[in-house]
Amino acid sequence: MPVCPTRAEGQVLDLDTAVKDGVLGGGVGFGGVFAEKLDLNKMIEELDLPDVPSVFICPISLEPMEDPVTLCTGQTYERSNILKWFSLGHFTCPTTMQELWDDSVTPNKTLHQLIHTWFSQKYLQMKKKSEDVQGSVSEILTVLKKVKGQARVQSLKDLRRIVTNHSSARKTVVEKGGVAVLLNLLGPYTSHAIGSEVVSILVNLSLDSPSRLNLKQPAKVSLVVDMLNEGSIETKINCTKLIQILTEEDDFDSDIVSSHGLLVGLMRLVKDKRHPSGNLPGLKLLKSICSHTQVRILIVSIGAVSQLVELLPGMNPECLELALFVLDAVSTVKEGKLALSSCADTIPNMVRILMRVSESCTQLALSILWSICKLSPEEYSSIAVDVGLAAKLLLVIQSGCDPLLKQRSAELLKLCSLNYTDSIFISKCKLTRTIR
Amino acid sequence: MLDTVVQNMGLLCSRHKRGNQATTEENDQAAEIERRIEQETKAEKHIQKLLLLGAGESGKSTIFKQIKLLFQTGFDERELQSYTSVIHANVYQTIKILHDGAKELGLSEAGSSKYELSVDNKEIGEKLSDIGGRLDYPRLTEELVQDILKVWRDPAIQETYARGNELQVPDCADYFMENLQRLSEANYIPTKEDVLHARVRTTGVVETQFSPVGENKKSGEVYRLYDVGGQRNERRKWIHLFDGVTAVIFCAAISEYDQTLFEDENRNRIMETKELFEWVLKQKCFEKTSFMLFLNKFDIFEKKVSKVPLNVCEWFKDYQPVSTGKQEVEHAYEFVKKKFEELYYQNVTCDHQDRVFKIYRTTALDQKLVKKTFKLVDETLRRRNLFEAGLL
Numbered sequence: 001m002p003v004c005p006t007r008a009e010g011q012v013l014d015l016d017t018a019v020k021d022g023v024l025g026g027g028v029g030f031g032g033v034f035a036e037k038l039d040l041n042k043m044i045e046e047l048d049l050p051d052v053p054s055v056f057i058c059p060i061s062l063e064p065m066e067d068p069v070t071l072c073t074g075q076t077y078e079r080s081n082i083l084k085w086f087s088l089g090h091f092t093c094p095t096t097m098q099e100l101w102d103d104s105v106t107p108n109k110t111l112h113q114l115i116h117t118w119f120s121q122k123y124l125q126m127k128k129k130s131e132d133v134q135g136s137v138s139e140i141l142t143v144l145k146k147v148k149g150q151a152r153v154q155s156l157k158d159l160r161r162i163v164t165n166h167s168s169a170r171k172t173v174v175e176k177g178g179v180a181v182l183l184n185l186l187g188p189y190t191s192h193a194i195g196s197e198v199v200s201i202l203v204n205l206s207l208d209s210p211s212r213l214n215l216k217q218p219a220k221v222s223l224v225v226d227m228l229n230e231g232s233i234e235t236k237i238n239c240t241k242l243i244q245i246l247t248e249e250d251d252f253d254s255d256i257v258s259s260h261g262l263l264v265g266l267m268r269l270v271k272d273k274r275h276p277s278g279n280l281p282g283l284k285l286l287k288s289i290c291s292h293t294q295v296r297i298l299i300v301s302i303g304a305v306s307q308l309v310e311l312l313p314g315m316n317p318e319c320l321e322l323a324l325f326v327l328d329a330v331s332t333v334k335e336g337k338l339a340l341s342s343c344a345d346t347i348p349n350m351v352r353i354l355m356r357v358s359e360s361c362t363q364l365a366l367s368i369l370w371s372i373c374k375l376s377p378e379e380y381s382s383i384a385v386d387v388g389l390a391a392k393l394l395l396v397i398q399s400g401c402d403p404l405l406k407q408r409s410a411e412l413l414k415l416c417s418l419n420y421t422d423s424i425f426i427s428k429c430k431l432t433r434t435i436r
Numbered sequence: 437m438l439d440t441v442v443q444n445m446g447l448l449c450s451r452h453k454r455g456n457q458a459t460t461e462e463n464d465q466a467a468e469i470e471r472r473i474e475q476e477t478k479a480e481k482h483i484q485k486l487l488l489l490g491a492g493e494s495g496k497s498t499i500f501k502q503i504k505l506l507f508q509t510g511f512d513e514r515e516l517q518s519y520t521s522v523i524h525a526n527v528y529q530t531i532k533i534l535h536d537g538a539k540e541l542g543l544s545e546a547g548s549s550k551y552e553l554s555v556d557n558k559e560i561g562e563k564l565s566d567i568g569g570r571l572d573y574p575r576l577t578e579e580l581v582q583d584i585l586k587v588w589r590d591p592a593i594q595e596t597y598a599r600g601n602e603l604q605v606p607d608c609a610d611y612f613m614e615n616l617q618r619l620s621e622a623n624y625i626p627t628k629e630d631v632l633h634a635r636v637r638t639t640g641v642v643e644t645q646f647s648p649v650g651e652n653k654k655s656g657e658v659y660r661l662y663d664v665g666g667q668r669n670e671r672r673k674w675i676h677l678f679d680g681v682t683a684v685i686f687c688a689a690i691s692e693y694d695q696t697l698f699e700d701e702n703r704n705r706i707m708e709t710k711e712l713f714e715w716v717l718k719q720k721c722f723e724k725t726s727f728m729l730f731l732n733k734f735d736i737f738e739k740k741v742s743k744v745p746l747n748v749c750e751w752f753k754d755y756q757p758v759s760t761g762k763q764e765v766e767h768a769y770e771f772v773k774k775k776f777e778e779l780y781y782q783n784v785t786c787d788h789q790d791r792v793f794k795i796y797r798t799t800a801l802d803q804k805l806v807k808k809t810f811k812l813v814d815e816t817l818r819r820r821n822l823f824e825a826g827l828l
Contacts, residue, residue, distance in 0.1 A: 188797060189808040191815050218770045226794060230819065259774070260781040261793075268789075302781060 072102040156197035254292035283322035305339035324364035331371035490687035492666035495732040498800035532568025691736035693749035726792035
C-alpha cells in the first residue's frame with residue numbers, strides 16, 4: 001500500500017526510499033545503536049551539508065535541529081530557539097501565528113531519531129570516501145616512485161583528478177611526503193607532459209618553506225617558465241600561479257624572475273584575447289614582481305609598455321587596476337618614463353581613466369600622468385590638456401575622494417596651466433566658470 | 437619545380453609515343469616514374485629539416501654522430517675502423533701543437549726555462565713535430581708511442597698544456613693521450629667513445645635521415661639532420677640549406693670563453709659565437725623556425741670555471757662569483773644562459789613572436805644526456821606541429 005509522502009516546503013522525504021536507505025533504521029549496516037555513538041552536533045558541523053531535508057530544519061534558525069520539540073499546534077522547533085521565543089514574551093506559534101492554548105513543549109523523539117540516523121549515515125559515507133581518498137593517494141604516490149614514461153604521466157593525471165575533486169586529498173598528499181616525490185620529478189630533463197601535470201597538482205597544495213626553496217632552483221624555475229610559454233592555457237595559468245606562490249616569500253630573490261622568458265610569457269598571457277582567463281593571473285604576477293627594479297627595466301625592454309597601454313581600454317576594472325599598477329611602477333625608472341611618453345596612446349588613455357572606474361585607478365593614472373608631464377612639461381602637459389585633462393582634474397578636485405589625491409590633482413593642474421594664459425587655459429578646460 | 441618536371445616528363449613520354457609508336461610497356465614505365473615522383477614529393481613534405489649550426493669545434497659533428505648512434509644502426513665495424521687513421525692523426529696533431537706551442541711560449545717568456553724540454557726529449561720532440569707536419573701520418577707503433585709519451589709527460593709540455601687555451605689544442609687531447617697504448621695496438625678497432633672524441637674539421641654538408649622511436653614505437657616523425665663546417669670559410673655554404681628548416685640546433689661551446697679561433701688567433705671564441713648566433717637569428721628565412729640552443733661542453737666548463745674566471749671573456753665581464761664548488765658552477769652556468777637568453781630577445785621583433793626558443797645544457801660526448809636532450813627536442817617539435825595544425 002503506497003504511503004503518502006510527507007511534504008514540507010518542497011523537499012519530499014519519501015518514506016519508501018527512506019526505509020530502503022536505512023534512514024529509518026531498517027537498512028543494512030546503519031542501525032540505530034551504532035549511530036548513537038556519534039555526536040550529532042559534531043556531525044552537523046563537520047558535514048556542513050547544503051541538502052538537509054527541510055523537515056529536519058528549525059523554522060526559526062534555519063539550522064538542523066539537535067533537540068526538536070513540538071508545540072501544541074503540531075509544529076516542531078529547536079528547543080533552545082523556541083524557548084528563547086517564549087522568553088521574549090511571545091506565546092504564539094512562529095509559523096502558524098496561532099496563539100498557544102498550551103505552553104508545553106514535547107520532545108519529538110521520532111524526529112530526533114530520524115535526524116540522527118540521517119546524519120550518521122552521511123557522516124559514515126563521508127568518512128569512508130575520505131579513507132578511500134587517502135588510500136588512493138597513498139597508492140598513487142607509491143606507484144609514482146617506481147614507474148616511468150607514459151605510466152608516470154597516467155599516475156600523475158589520476159593524482160590530479162583526486163586532488164581537484166577532494167580537498168581532503170590535498171592534505172593527504174602533503175602528509176604522505178608527496179610533495180617531495182613531485183618536486184623530484186622536476187628537473188632539466190623533464191618532459192612537458194610530466195612537468196605540466198606536476199605543476200597542476202602542486203598549485204593545489206600548501207607548500208612549506210623547504211619545498212618552496214626547492215622549487216626556486218634555477219633549473220626548475222626554467223622548466224616552469226618554459227611551460228608557461230609553451231603550454232595549454234590551463235598549464236600557463238597553473239605555472240603563473242605556482243610562480244606567484246614562490247614570490248610571496250619575504251626574502252624573495254629577484255634574480256629568478258628577472259627573466260626575459262618569464263616576462264614575454266606573461267605578456268602573451270595578458271594579451272591573449274582567445275583565452276581571456278589568463279589575463280588576470282598574468283597581471284597579478286606582473287604586479288607582484290614589478291616591485292624589483294631589474295624587472296621594471298626588463299618589462300620596458302621587451303616592449304611591454306606600449307602593449308599594456310593599448311590593452312587598457314578593453315580591460316575590466318580588476319585587470320585595469322593591476323595593469324595601471326605595473327605601468328606606474330615602470331614609470332619610476334628612466335627607461336619606463338621614456339617608453340610611456342613615446343607611446344601615443346598613453347596620455348589619452350590615462351586621461352580617460354580618471355574618475356571613470358575607481359579611486360585607485362584614478363590615483364594610479366594620475367601618478368603616471370605626473371611622471372610623464374614632469375619629463376617634459378610643455379610638451380606633454382599640452383597634449384594632455386588637449387585631450388581634456390584639465391576638466392578631469394577639476395572633477396577630481398571637486399569629488400569626495402582622498403584629500404591627498406585632490407592635492408596631487410591640483411598640483412598637476414597648476415603644472416599644466418603654467419604654459420597658458422588664464423583665458424586660453426579656461427577655454428581649454430571647456431568650462432564657463434573655473435574654481436581656483 | 438617538381439611539378440614542372442612531372443609535367444615535362446609527361447610531355448616527353450607522349451612525344452616519344454607519337455614519334456615511335458611506343459609500346460604499352462614504355463607507357464607503363466612512364467606512368468610508374470610519374471607515380472614514384474609524386475610519392476616522393478608527398479613524402480618530402482613530411483620530413484622535418486633540422487640544421488646543426490655553430491662556430492668551429494662547437495660540437496655539431498659530435499651531436500651528429502650521437503644521433504646516428506642513437507637512432508640508426510650505429511657504426512658497423514668497417515665504419516669504426518675507418519676512424520683509426522683520423523684518431524692517429526689527432527694524436528700527431530696534438531703533440532705537434534704542444535711541442536711548437538712550448539717553443540712559442542718559451543720565446544715569449546725569455547729567460548724562463550719553464551717551457552724548455554729536457555735534453556733527451558728535445559730531439560724526440562723535433563722528430564714528432566716533423567711527422568705532425570706531414571700530409572701522411574705513419575702508423576702508430578710501440579716505439580712512436582713511447583716517444584710521444586715521453587714528450588707528453590715532460591714538465592715543459594705539461595706547462596704548455598696548462599696554457600692550452602692560448603694555442604689550438606683540441607679538446608680530445610688528454611683523452612687520446614691517456615689511451616695511447618690501446619690506440620697503438622696491432623688489431624686496434626676504435627670504440628664508440630673513441631669515435632665520438634675523434635676530431636675532423638667538417639667541410640661541406642653531411643646529412644642523415646632518422647626517425648626517433650618513441651615508447652609506443654609509433655612516432656612517425658621523420659627528421660633529416662644536416663651537419664656543416666663551422667669555420668668561417670665554410671659558412672658561405674650554409675645559406676644553401678636555409679630553406680624550409682623546421683628547427684635550428686645551434687651549438688655553442690660554453691667552455692671556450694678563454695680560447696681563440698683556429699682561423700683568427702686574435703678573436704675570442706665566445707665573441708665569435710655571439711656574433712654568429714645574432715646573425716643566424718636575424719635571417720629572414722628563420723622567421724618561423726624553432727631555435728634550440730645547445731650550450732655544449734658543459735663537462736669542460738664545469739672544471740674550468742673554478743680555475744679560470746668567466747670575466748676573461750668580454751661578454752661576461754660583469755660576472756660576480758658568489759660561492760665555490762658545485763654551487764658556483766651552477767651560478768656561472770645560469771649567468772651564461774641568461775646572457776644568451778638576453779641576446780636572443782634583443783634580436784627578436786614582433787615577426788618572431790611565436791617562435792619557439794629553448795636552451796639546453798649539453799655534453800655532446802655523453803650519450804645518455806644527448807638521448808634525454810633529444811627526447812625533449814622531439815617533444816617540443818611535435819607539440820609545435822600540433823599547435824600549428826590548430827590542434828593544441
